Amino acid sequence: MNINARGLHFKDLNAQVRAAAARDIVIDNCLGQRYIGSGLAGKNLVINGLPGNALGAYLDGSQIKVYGNTQEATGDTMNEGEIVIYGDAGDATGYAMRGGRIFVQGNSGYRTGIHMKEYQDKIPVVVIGGRVGSFLGEYQAGGVIVVLGIGQSGQLPVGYFTGTGMHGGKIFLRTDFEPEGLPPQVICREATAEDKQQILGYVQDFCAYFGGEPQQLLAPKFYVLLPNTKNPYKQLYVNN
Amino acid sequence: MSVDFFYPEYEIVRDQNRCISCRVCERQCANCVHAFDEASGKMYADDSKCVNCHRCVSLCPTRALKIVKSGNTFKTNSNWTNDYMKEIYRQANSGGVLLSSMGNPADFPVYWDKILINASQVTNPSIDPLREPMETRTFLGKKPAKIERDCDGNIITKMEPNLELALPVLFGGMSYGAISYNAHASLAQAAKACGTFYNTGEGGLHKDFYQYGANTIVQVASGRFGVYKDYLNAGAAIEIKIGQGAKPGIGGHLPGLKIVGDISQTRMIPQGTDAISPAPHHDIYSIEDLHQLVYSLKEATDYQKPIIVKIAAVHNVAAIASGVARSGADIIAIDGFRGGTGAAPTRIRDNVGIPIELALASVDQRLRDEGIRGNISVICGGSIRNSTDVVKAIALGADAVYIATAALLAMGCHLCRSCHTGNCNWGIATQKPELVKRLNPEIATQRLINLLNAWEHEITEIMGGMGINSIEALRGNRLMLRGIGLTEKELEILGIKHAGE
Numbered sequence: 113m114n115i116n117a118r119g120l121h122f123k124d125l126n127a128q129v130r131a132a133a134a135r136d137i138v139i140d141n142c143l144g145q146r147y148i149g150s151g152l153a154g155k156n157l158v159i160n161g162l163p164g165n166a167l168g169a170y171l172d173g174s175q176i177k178v179y180g181n182t183q184e185a186t187g188d189t190m191n192e193g194e195i196v197i198y199g200d201a202g203d204a205t206g207y208a209m210r211g212g213r214i215f216v217q218g219n220s221g222y223r224t225g226i227h228m229k230e231y232q233d234k235i236p237v238v239v240i241g242g243r244v245g246s247f248l249g250e251y252q253a254g255g256v257i258v259v260l261g262i263g264q265s266g267q268l269p270v271g272y273f274t275g276t277g278m279h280g281g282k283i284f285l286r287t288d289f290e291p292e293g294l295p296p297q298v299i300c301r302e303a304t305a306e307d308k309q310q311i312l313g314y315v316q317d318f319c320a321y322f323g324g325e326p327q328q329l330l331a332p333k334f335y336v337l338l339p340n341t342k343n344p345y346k347q348l349y350v351n352n
Numbered sequence: 353m354s355v356d357f358f359y360p361e362y363e364i365v366r367d368q369n370r371c372i373s374c375r376v377c378e379r380q381c382a383n384c385v386h387a388f389d390e391a392s393g394k395m396y397a398d399d400s401k402c403v404n405c406h407r408c409v410s411l412c413p414t415r416a417l418k419i420v421k422s423g424n425t426f427k428t429n430s431n432w433t434n435d436y437m438k439e440i441y442r443q444a445n446s447g448g449v450l451l452s453s454m455g456n457p458a459d460f461p462v463y464w465d466k467i468l469i470n471a472s473q474v475t476n477p478s479i480d481p482l483r484e485p486m487e488t489r490t491f492l493g494k495k496p497a498k499i500e501r502d503c504d505g506n507i508i509t510k511m512e513p514n515l516e517l518a519l520p521v522l523f524g525g526m527s528y529g530a531i532s533y534n535a536h537a538s539l540a541q542a543a544k545a546c547g548t549f550y551n552t553g554e555g556g557l558h559k560d561f562y563q564y565g566a567n568t569i570v571q572v573a574s575g576r577f578g579v580y581k582d583y584l585n586a587g588a589a590i591e592i593k594i595g596q597g598a599k600p601g602i603g604g605h606l607p608g609l610k611i612v613g614d615i616s617q618t619r620m621i622p623q624g625t626d627a628i629s630p631a632p633h634h635d636i637y638s639i640e641d642l643h644q645l646v647y648s649l650k651e652a653t654d655y656q657k658p659i660i661v662k663i664a665a666v667h668n669v670a671a672i673a674s675g676v677a678r679s680g681a682d683i684i685a686i687d688g689f690r691g692g693t694g695a696a697p698t699r700i701r702d703n704v705g706i707p708i709e710l711a712l713a714s715v716d717q718r719l720r721d722e723g724i725r726g727n728i729s730v731i732c733g734g735s736i737r738n739s740t741d742v743v744k745a746i747a748l749g750a751d752a753v754y755i756a757t758a759a760l761l762a763m764g765c766h767l768c769r770s771c772h773t774g775n776c777n778w779g780i781a782t783q784k785p786e787l788v789k790r791l792n793p794e795i796a797t798q799r800l801i802n803l804l805n806a807w808e809h810e811i812t813e814i815m816g817g818m819g820i821n822s823i824e825a826l827r828g829n830r831l832m833l834r835g836i837g838l839t840e841k842e843l844e845i846l847g848i849k850h851a852g853e
Contacts, residue, residue, distance in 0.1 A: 126651050148642065151581040151652035164663075172581040185635045186646065191580040202636050208576035210620060226634050228573065231620040251630055253621065279626055320651040342625045343608045350448030351773065352439060352698045 115144045122164065123171035126150065127155070137329050139163075142180070149176050152193075162254070164200075172213060184221070187214050190236070196321050203245070206238045209255070213237040213314070217322045222271070223247040227282060230254025239318045246271030249337070253280040259309050260329060274298075275337050279344050282336035286310055289334055291338045297344045358438055360399035364408075370416035371395055377408035377417060382775040382787055405768035407777035416575070439698070450698035453771035453781070455598060455690040455735050455757060458702050460764050462690075463842070465707035468851055470832045472819040479821050481812035486824040488808060490520040491751050492729040493658040493682040494590075512682060515589055517752060518547030519808050520823060521742060523800075524756030525571050525591065525662070527555030529606055529615045529627070530771070531760075532696030534791040535780045538763060541793065542800035551754070554593055554604075554629060556618035569660065572649065574603060575629035577619040581652060584588040584612075589683070590649050591660040594633070597691025597734035600705045602663030603631040604695075610774060610783060637659045639675035642707035646680040658682035660731070665689060665711030666704075670718035673797045677719055677728040682761045684728050685754060686711055691734025692757040694781060695772035708734050709748065713846045716749025716828060730743050749828040750845065763796040795842035802820035 117125050118141040118278040126146045129137060136154055139148070142161030149157055150228045151170040158177045159167075165184045168176050173192040181199035190209040197214070203221035206214050211234035222245035229252075236255035248270050249257050260300045261269030266288035274291050274297040275283060283290065284303060294300055308330050318327045363387065375397050378386040383401045386408060388394075402419065409417045426434050439450055450842040472478040479486070493514030523539050527528045530553060537560070542569045551569040556578020561568065570587035572579050584590055595601065604625040616623045636642050646659045661676045662685040663669070669686065676684045688708025693701065712732045719725040726829050732745050733754030761767065764778040773780035779791030811823075820826050834851040835843045843850055 122647075122651075130654065147648045147651040150648050150823060151584065153581070154448075164646050168650040170579070170581050170652045171585065185644070189576045189636055199685035201360050207635050208579075210580070212578075220658075223634055227630060229576075229621055234620075250634070251628055253625060253628065277628065277630075280622070295807065342622075345607070345626060347607045347629070348449055348605075349697075350442050350453040351445040352442060352452050 114138045114140060116140050117145055117161065120145065122146045122148070128312060129155075131235070144183070149174060152176075153232070168193070171195070172214075181218075187212070190214075192234070198322070201240075201241070206236065209236040210234055211236050213239070213317075215239050215318055217241045220244045223250060225249045225252060225255070225257040225283075227253065228255040228257070228324045229253040230281065237314055239314050240269075241318065243269035244271065244330055246273050247276065248274045249278055249281070250275070251277040251279075252339075255281045256284070256311065256314070257281070258284040258314055259286065260315075260319075262324075266332065275339075277336070277344065278339045279342050280339060282310075285335045285337070286329070286332060288333050289333060291337075294337070299338045299340050300335055300339055301338075303336045307336050308334060316346075353494070356441055357701075358400075358441070360402060360422055362402050362404045362419050363399050363400055363422045364397040365420055366395060366397065367416045368394065370414040372414055372416075374413060376411050376413060380407050380411050380777060381659065382777050382782075382784070396518070398658040403768045403773070403775075404766075404768040405663060405770065405777050406766045407583075421678070428819060442769060446770050451695055451772050452701055452769060453693060453695055454767060454769040455692045456702050457769065460689075460707065463707055463846065464737070464744055465837050466838055467709070467744050467846070467848065468834045468836055469740065469743060469747075469814060469818070470825050470834070471817040476819045478815035478819050481816040484816070484821065486812040486815060487824070488519050488811060490517040490823060491515065492731070492751055494728065495726040497726055505544065512739070513589075513656055514549075515549065515658055515683075517549070518805060519811070520746060521694070521736075521804060521807065522548050522569070522731065522752060522754050523550035523759050524691075524754035525551035525553040525593065526756055526760075527553030527571075527606075528558055529553075529555040529610060529617055529783070531781055532776075532779055532783060532788040533558065533560075533614065534788050534793045534796065535760075535763060536792070537793040537798035538800060539759065540567065541803070543567040545797070546804045549588060550585070551591060553575035555606075555615070556584055556613060556620060557583055558618045565668060571835075572645075573629050574631070574633040576709075577621060577627055577629075580620070584649065584653050584657075587657065587675040589658045589660055589663050590653065591631075591643055591679070592649070594636070594642075595662070595664035595666075596693065597664045597687030597689050597708070598693035598701050598704055599630060599696040600666050600689075600700075601676065602697070602700060604629040612783065617784060634703060640680055642681075643679040646767045650680070660685050664691075664704050665708055667706060667732070669711045670714040672716055673715040674722055675731075677722075677724045681728060683751075685731040686715060687754075688712075688732070688734035693771075708732050709744075710842075710845050711832075712745060712750055713848075715750045717847055720828075736815070739807040740814065742807065743811055743814050743826070744833060746823060746826050747829050747832045748848075749768075750831075751827065758803070758821065759800060763791065764799075764801045772846070 122145040134224045138158045144164040148165035149168045152174045153172040155174040167186040171190040171193040184202040200218040219242035249289035299311045491514040494512040539606040543550040554573035565586040568587040573593040608624045661681040689705030728753040732750040776782040833848045
């Protein structure tokens with residue numbers, strides 16, 4: 113079914129999405145409506161336009177395709193499902209997500225993938241085509257973040273303070289340069305063929321959505337960021 | 353190094369005439385204080401390991417044990433107290449941040465104890481609650497500002513979601529992880545029996561406790577542990593935890609050592625990984641952002657659940673509460689600086705935040721001044737110790753109170769303030785199976801029910817004494833309070849007169 117979002121308040125739009133019996137829903141003329149697909153399960157949502165903040169928050173197993181950019185906190189605390197963005201994503205994309213996947217064709221803002229975590233078979237994945245802002249993967253506790261840096265000519269595709277407080281998961285950066293000023297608990301090394309094999313599937317899916325050749329994208333130099341401990345604060349305290 | 357040796361703060365005194373060397377104390381102490389000496393056939397104690405939790409004292413069958421404060425002291429100094437000196441030694445030895453548990457024990461004023469309650473004499477008769485109905489039922493959530501009618505002139509009765517409490521007392525947030533499975537089970541069952549609510553804290557909700565959902569408040573904190581759609585929908589309300597009275601402004605770290613078994617499952621993180629709650633929610637940097645989290649939760653739960661925002665009582669609490677009241681939240685919970693914790697840096701616990709009495713009074717006044725008091729209900733906590741604290745809190749403007757330390761005490765806690773060691777001999781603040789099983793959930797549930805029943809009797813008695821038969825008529829009724837020994841400024845902030853006025 114199609115919903116024309118022009119002039120609709122987010123409450124009315126989201127109520128229509130929740131009430132819809134159809135599995136496939138297309139939202140046209142979306143302009144800033146927040147919380148679309150909050151906690152949504154078992155639907156395929158196509159959004160034409162610009163969804164507002166917290167798109168797909170607590171998403172519990174739906175696919176959301178956005179033909180346009182997204183704003184802040186896309187996929188906040190997402191548990192399962194997939195968000196595909198044919199454009200750029202705002203700040204705090206994938207905040208605290210525990211499962212599911214987010215693919216962004218263009219760039220993503222500050223604090224992307226912050227406090228992502230994984231649990232048993234749930235391993236969240238964020239793949240960014242372009243570059244991201246500062247604080248990428250801050251407090252990361254699990255999951256995989258891939259920044260492909262397409263169009264960056266090998267320049268570093270991240271801002272400052274990448275991986276601060278990181279204690280789980282992995283960050284892949286497609287770049288010729290190792291990021292500087294990483295915190296002491298983060299190990300940074302050049303990606304091996306084995307590392308690249310781990311993200312091959314994600315890059316293939318990225319290319320399936322947005323075009324491109326997976327092997328070609330994986331050919332240049334990648335750096336991998338990993339925590340060297342899952343207990344970064346073990347020695348911090350003394351019993352009083 | 354010898355400088356790091358401290359003579360024990362407490363000494364175990366054993367009456368050898370009474371001791372029968374039955375070794376109960378030895379078996380009961382997880383800190384391994386007591387030992388039996390085969391050669392002499394006598395029991396001995398290593399006082400240096402004692403946390404003064406009174407487990408051995410309580411269980412000694414011959415009353416042979418008592419614990420007394422040690423007379424040992426450094427040279428008396430009002431500035432460099434014994435505690436400050438020891439803390440220096442501890443930090444010089446370890447380089448660590450001092451870690452403590454439970455609420456701020458320091459000697460700050462307790463305003464509850466400087467407030468007195470009114471009673472009727474002659475002109476406005478008091479009421480006997482044993483013979484006349486007294487209403488303590490409380491609704492938490494947004495209240496309609498005006499009566500609205502539909503086109504036929506009928507009153508529109510559709511209300512925003514509210515929590516209904518039989519008594520204005522709820523159990524405050526304590527996570528599964530900070531406290532044990534049996535402690536959670538007891539709180540859940542007692543909340544159900546008493547028509548009130550318990551609060552999951554930020555540790556997620558164990559699958560066994562989904563059955564108590566109608567009496568559960570589920571918490572969403574910055575770490576978002578265990579937060580997913582079923583969890584959000586499981587409870588009667590959702591609490592966004594911004595801050596905690598014991599440690600305002602900082603996050604939390606549950607060490608990986610404690611992330612085992614069920615704790616890992618309910619938090620939905622792998623075993624052995626530190627559970628780090630960042631200091632802020634990184635999607636909330638403003639009131640507008642808070643509004644966003646409030647509404648994303650309302651959307652995820654189809655506007656069926658009231659949203660609580662819990663903040664610590666800090667200097668600008670009134671202005672912050674005003675912002676929270678405009679964020680779309682239904683209830684604000686304010687936690688005073690004496691609120692408890694399973695672990696907090698000592699310096700922060702003992703120095704950051706303000707007393708709940710002052711915070712509550714200034715928040716209630718501010719919300720009234722701005723004409724938005726009906727937008728939001730106010731819960732206060734940290735620390736409410738008895739039924740008169742509840743009465744005074746309601747009269748200062750609270751809709752209800754959170755109790756947590758009081759609930760732990762009811763279950764058997766002796767406030768030894770060692771929760772962070774994980775060796776709770778009373779089976780409350782521990783995950784060790786052999787200790788957890790010491791807390792019998794049936795008994796603990798009954799003790800919690802007893803406590804709330806006793807408080808209800810006392811509250812209705814005090815209300816009756818004031819000639820008030822409904823808790824609504826007490827709410828914000830500061831004329832029922834008088835200060836004793838308070839300065840003009842304190843009275844002004846509390847909005848009460850001095851005794852005799």
